[in-house]
Amino acid sequence: MFNDWEDSLRDRLNAAAIPDGGWGYSPSAAPCAEPTALSCLALSPRGIEADVVHRGLSLLARLQRPDGSVSVALNIESPCWPTGLAVLAWSLSEGNSAPRYRPQTEKAVEWLLRNRGKATEPNPVVYGHDTTLTGWSWVESTHAWVEPTAYAILALRAAGNGEHPRVREGIRLLLDRAIPGGGWNYGNPRIYKSTLRPFPGPTGIALTALAGQPGDSRIEAGIAYLGHELLHVRSPLSLGWGLIGLTAWGRRPDDASVWLEKSAKRALLGRPSPVNDALLLLARSARCPMTERSLGVATTNG
Amino acid sequence: MSRREMLGVGGALLLGGGIAAGLRIASGRERGHRADVFIGRAPDYYADLGNIVQLGLSTLGIGRGDIRGKRILLKPNLVETAPGQSHINTNPAIILAVAEALRRLDAREVIVAEGQGHQRDSQLVLDESGMGDALEEAGLAFVDLNHDEFAAIPNAGAWTDLAPLYLPNTLLGVDWVISMPKMKTHHWAGVTCSMKNLFGVMPGVVYGWPKNVLHYAGIPQSILDINATVKPSLAIVDAIVGMEGDGPIMGTPKEVGCIVMGRNLPAVDATCTRIMGLNPYGVPYLALASGRLGPLHETNIAQRGEPIAALRTTFAILDVPHLKSVIAG
Numbered sequence: 001m002f003n004d005w006e007d008s009l010r011d012r013l014n015a016a017a018i019p020d021g022g023w024g025y026s027p028s029a030a031p032c033a034e035p036t037a038l039s040c041l042a043l044s045p046r047g048i049e050a051d052v053v054h055r056g057l058s059l060l061a062r063l064q065r066p067d068g069s070v071s072v073a074l075n076i077e078s079p080c081w082p083t084g085l086a087v088l089a090w091s092l093s094e095g096n097s098a099p100r101y102r103p104q105t106e107k108a109v110e111w112l113l114r115n116r117g118k119a120t121e122p123n124p125v126v127y128g129h130d131t132t133l134t135g136w137s138w139v140e141s142t143h144a145w146v147e148p149t150a151y152a153i154l155a156l157r158a159a160g161n162g163e164h165p166r167v168r169e170g171i172r173l174l175l176d177r178a179i180p181g182g183g184w185n186y187g188n189p190r191i192y193k194s195t196l197r198p199f200p201g202p203t204g205i206a207l208t209a210l211a212g213q214p215g216d217s218r219i220e221a222g223i224a225y226l227g228h229e230l231l232h233v234r235s236p237l238s239l240g241w242g243l244i245g246l247t248a249w250g251r252r253p254d255d256a257s258v259w260l261e262k263s264a265k266r267a268l269l270g271r272p273s274p275v276n277d278a279l280l281l282l283a284r285s286a287r288c289p290m291t292e293r294s295l296g297v298a299t300t301n302g
Numbered sequence: 303m304s305r306r307e308m309l310g311v312g313g314a315l316l317l318g319g320g321i322a323a324g325l326r327i328a329s330g331r332e333r334g335h336r337a338d339v340f341i342g343r344a345p346d347y348y349a350d351l352g353n354i355v356q357l358g359l360s361t362l363g364i365g366r367g368d369i370r371g372k373r374i375l376l377k378p379n380l381v382e383t384a385p386g387q388s389h390i391n392t393n394p395a396i397i398l399a400v401a402e403a404l405r406r407l408d409a410r411e412v413i414v415a416e417g418q419g420h421q422r423d424s425q426l427v428l429d430e431s432g433m434g435d436a437l438e439e440a441g442l443a444f445v446d447l448n449h450d451e452f453a454a455i456p457n458a459g460a461w462t463d464l465a466p467l468y469l470p471n472t473l474l475g476v477d478w479v480i481s482m483p484k485m486k487t488h489h490w491a492g493v494t495c496s497m498k499n500l501f502g503v504m505p506g507v508v509y510g511w512p513k514n515v516l517h518y519a520g521i522p523q524s525i526l527d528i529n530a531t532v533k534p535s536l537a538i539v540d541a542i543v544g545m546e547g548d549g550p551i552m553g554t555p556k557e558v559g560c561i562v563m564g565r566n567l568p569a570v571d572a573t574c575t576r577i578m579g580l581n582p583y584g585v586p587y588l589a590l591a592s593g594r595l596g597p598l599h600e601t602n603i604a605q606r607g608e609p610i611a612a613l614r615t616t617f618a619i620l621d622v623p624h625l626k627s628v629i630a631g
Contacts, residue, residue, distance in 0.1 A: 024451070025451075034507070075452075075453075075454075076454075079508065137514070138509075138511065139509065139514065142518055143514055145510065185420065185421075186420050186421075186511045188512075191489060191548075191552075193548070196551070197384055197551075199420075199426075201423050202422075235423050235425035235426040235429055236425065237423040275449075
């Protein structure tokens with residue numbers, strides 16, 4: 001049984017689907033990998049939504065290049081940072097459609113395992129992180145950052161490669177990029193003498209990717225940061241990822257549903273954003289949609 | 303001299319060597335480049351900013367005939383937010399004043415657009431900066447350039463190997479782009495003003511968060527390529543309260559009390575750098591722009607409104623080797 005806002009978001013997300021497959025960053029825009037992958041994860045692959053989900057998964061396959069990577073959009077060869085998100089969608093979108101994309105998933109996984117962020121010589125005077133860890137980058141041949149690294153970890157884990165050395169290195173990278181006071185930003189904890197500020201969205205994404213790791217003070221500090229920060233954050237992107245991250249650690253706030261409803265109602269008054277709508281729908285679940293199948297991490301509150 | 307060879311000149315300046323020689327080269331290279339820059343005194347954000355902007359526009363020779371019927375994109379500098387740190391971002395009051403002035407001159411449409419380099423969540427930045435409420439009240443639409451549709455455009459500068467450049471369709475569909483930065487120091491670039499502000503038009507979906515591709519390609523060179531390709535029509539700098547020290551996000555507020563405006567962005571940024579008590583020829587991207595995209599030399603810039611000397615206040619710069627050249631000798 002869905003709440004009214006959930007029904008409305010589902011309807012809007014369904015309506016925003018492009019007839020040829022996939023979703024753009026706005027309803028009238030050309031399809032892109034990220035909104036398509038997140039929308040496929042948010043909607044049900046069964047029943048009346050099965051068709052749009054199938055066409056979305058198919059669009060992701062069309063975005064795949066011969067080397068296995070998945071480009072951001074049809075009109076550009078690279079960057080391919082959404083490859084991890086595509087693997088997640090192909091792997092976690094339940095139902096009959098998932099096995100259909102096993103060859104694409106395998107090729108994408110191979111690319112993820114081959115592809116590395118660019119390491120640089122350590123320079124602790126300038127940077128507060130270990131620049132020799134490679135992780136994954138937004139754009140090929142550039143440095144690794146939190147979000148693409150987290151997507152790659154989630155994807156490789158969902159595809160059964162959770163113990164791969166690349167995943168273990170990615171986890172080390174995420175922990176290394178944690179901001180000393182708690183949380184993550186895009187991936188720079190310090191530059192020169194200044195500790196930089198955390199953001200709720202990347203913190204939620206990092207915590208989601210770190211789900212199932214042994215207890216660590218940096219993870220606890222990130223959870224504490226989000227627990228405080230989300231009290232006043234109502235933007236769908238940050239709230240959505242923040243709640244997904246807390247849920248992955250069984251720390252979903254009691255008021256999560258209230259916050260989501262408030263955020264959704266405001267979002268429904270504005271211009272549709274498939275990414276935002278999908279994240280609000282994904283965050284409504286008391287089980288973490290990104291990790292529950294690969295890790296069995298779940299919570300019953302919220 | 304090829305652009306690559308010219309780049310070598312910029313590189314020499316970047317390393318801080320031969321500033322005087324660089325000045326001589328630059329003054330010769332700037333022959334034929336002239337620009338007007340207006341400085342309007344604005345002691346705080348409660349001042350009559352609309353009047354100051356209107357005076358600036360008319361002083362620069364921009365009237366109804368230039369604006370009527372045009373679609374205009376205002377590009378503020380929105381980065382991230384933190385409690386009590388409003389000096390990180392362009393103040394909403396200036397955006398509203400400029401939009402109102404352009405509407406009075408019969409602009410067909412004024413929109414505000416940004417693609418933040420660090421904080422991906424535009425809605426969060428709009429909520430927490432107060433910009434969202436201000437724009438809504440003024441009936442101004444905001445476009446998130448990071449997630450806009452984009453198209454490949456030939457790189458009109460070619461100081462980097464980035465070809466083509468991918469630019470947002472919203473930006474490509476307007477008649478005028480107005481760069482509206484905050485006057486700040488920058489831990490990599492030395493100074494960030496109207497030219498560096500255009501990093502924010504590059505879509506994050508293509509260039510990432512941060513837009514690391516541009517760092518690898520070279521920050522000064524990327525700034526020139528973007529400016530040469532986007533061809534902004536005007537710069538209006540929020541220099542009422544700037545940022546010194548560890549800019550562009552961790553620095554401290556610096557009261558300056560003015561708005562700086564001009565149609566040639568290198569000239570505007572050179573003027574801002576002088577107001578900041580710093581050396582424009584020591585800022586690598588400005589040294590590279592000198593004589594290519596505009597003038598830096600004081601003799602080539604017609605200063606309108608308030609004189610620089612009346613507002614000059616020295617901005618603290620991070621004590622790091624690559625920024626030594628920025629400090630005025």
